[in-house]
Amino acid sequence: MRRPGALATAEQGVPVGRHRDWIPVTTLSVPTVWLATADGIVSLDLVAVELAINGRRQGWTLTSHEAAYAADLLFRRGVQYSVITRLVGVSGATLRKWFPTDDTPLHEAVARIRPRTPIEKVHAASMAAVEARAVPRCGTYPAAKRHQRRKEPLDAACLEARRLADRHYREHGTYVGTPDAPLDFAA
Numbered sequence: 001m002r003r004p005g006a007l008a009t010a011e012q013g014v015p016v017g018r019h020r021d022w023i024p025v026t027t028l029s030v031p032t033v034w035l036a037t038a039d040g041i042v043s044l045d046l047v048a049v050e051l052a053i054n055g056r057r058q059g060w061t062l063t064s065h066e067a068a069y070a071a072d073l074l075f076r077r078g079v080q081y082s083v084i085t086r087l088v089g090v091s092g093a094t095l096r097k098w099f100p101t102d103d104t105p106l107h108e109a110v111a112r113i114r115p116r117t118p119i120e121k122v123h124a125a126s127m128a129a130v131e132a133r134a135v136p137r138c139g140t141y142p143a144a145k146r147h148q149r150r151k152e153p154l155d156a157a158c159l160e161a162r163r164l165a166d167r168h169y170r171e172h173g174t175y176v177g178t179p180d181a182p183l184d185f186a187a
Helices: 017-021 047-052 064-076 081-088 090-099 119-132 141-149 156-172
Strands: 007-013 034-039 040-045
Touching: 034 047, 040 047, 040 064, 047 064, 047 081, 064 081, 064 090, 081 090, 141 156
Parallel strands: none
Antiparallel strands: 034 040
8 A cells, every 4th residue: 555645656766747857967976066167166066956947946046056057957958048047046137148149058167068069060070180190100109009009010110119118117017108219210
């Protein structure tokens, strides 16, 4: 028999009724987030943000950073301005200041994801970055690793650089600061 006031669920862990549209923000393992911004370090109470965006904010207010983060989450879900102003507790003018072009995320204070760009632009930018990357010079450990990655045979300079790098690793426990092969091998 069910207790009075207990939530009935059709599936285990899936609330029914008015809690079905609950917007989760956090878990109890991470109730507060410290965020480094241009203004300094700010604290976001994610439990308060979750309660506010689900309409449970009564008698208390969010900080400006929490309100901006909550508005950003609601904009990503496509919620209307008037609903956001009511849930978050800020004016429409403040929202317009935070989101002048209706874009999200609003500013670097709460930007957790890079701005969205078309996939073609992202792919073109990443390919340009790969092409602009300098090819390592033969006779260095990075060049030997490149040969290995491409399944190419190692030339004499890269083989010597790899030997030096392995010796350096055995002595120091790191490949950082590995010396290059002597120039007579690189010729």
